[in-house]
Amino acid sequence: MTGLRGTLTQVRRGQAAVPPAAKRARPARTLPNGEWVRWLVPALLVAFWQLAAQVGWLNARVLPAPSAVVGAFWELARSGDLWGHFLISLQRAGLGVLVGAGLGFTFGILTGTFRAANLLLDTTFQMVRTVPNLALIPLVILWFGVGESGKVFLIALATFFPVYLNTLHGVRSIDPRLKEMAGVYGLGPLETFRRVTLPGALPSVLVGLRYALGISWLALVVGESFGASSGIGFLAMDAREFFRTDVIVLAIVIYALIGKAADALVRGLERRLLPWQMVA
Structure with a gap:
């Protein structure tokens, strides 16, 4: 049993097939102080956007300057409206991802492990x-009404498939010899899942989770486009009625920043759970 554990750990970490010289030649990680490079292009785009607005290349009614967007942020932040809408959207997205990703992971493991479940x-x-989410809106309204359940359902449905597909791919990509070795050492189904299936599929699962978190905000916009009286999507729709393009752009920026934060969270999990892999 001890020999199996050591072998599985080495295979997962790539130690069994990589000689010491190759491991020493592995490229070093990027230094933390080089992280600012990731924000160089966005910063240049914002600077060019501000310059174009100031010199009159952009119509403020079509695309307001970044300074106007910041002004809208402070206005809504001082009134408290922004935080209320933001927390409601975050709650909807979080619940939808929890349900969708959980089911996607469960069914991905089942269909990847058992041929009968796959068929x-x-x-x-x-x-x-x-099936596009937009095509489901009439049915969702009939099934759930215009309350919170329909919005959470759309988010869960959208996040289910990235996690499901990547989990299925991860399970099928596991070396069959590892499962055979687990059987030789007498490991039961649960122990085989814990020591072989889950570690082997985890890299693909986390890739699916990264994609699912990005999709969740797209589904949230769709969900908040009908029957909503709160949330960032509602804030943008309400601003459209009053031609507040600065608030609309602010909502788009908030979506982008939340997406970046969610992606950074999953990358942090990858570094912690998969320390033997290079995480960009």
């Missing part, structure tokens, strides 16, 4: 995956 479920999932 029974995968074709149905692939058919549903191609």
Whole structure:
């Protein structure tokens, strides 16, 4: 049993196939003080945007200057409206991702491990995956009304498939010899899942989670476009009625920053859970 554990750990970490000389030749990680390079292009785009607005290349009614967007931020932040809408959207997205990613992971493990489950479920999932969320809005209104349940359902549905597909791919990519070795050493199904299946599929699962977090905000915009009286999407729709393009752009910037923060969170999990991999 001890020999199996050591072998599985070495295979997962790539130590079994990589000689010491190759490991020493591995490129060093990027220094933390070089992280500012990631923000160089966005900063240059914002500077050019501000310059174009000041010299009159951009119509303020079409695309307001960044300074006007910042002014709208302070206005809504002082009144407290922005934080209320933001927390409601964050709650909707978080609940939807929790449900969708949890189900996607569960069914991905089942269909990747058991051939009967794959034959029974995968074709149905692939058919549903191609249906756009917008096409489901009339049915969602009929099923759930215009309350919170319909919005959470759309987010869960959108985040289900990235996690499901990547989990399925991760399980199928595991070296069959590892499972055979687990059987030779007498590991039961649960122990095999914990020591072989889960570690082997985890890199793909986290890739699916990164993608699902980005998709969740797209689904949130769709969900908040009907029957909503709160949330960032509602804030943007309400601003459209009053031609407040600065508030609309602010909502877009908030979505972008939240997406970046969510992606950074998953990358942090990858560094902690997969320390043997280079995480960009």
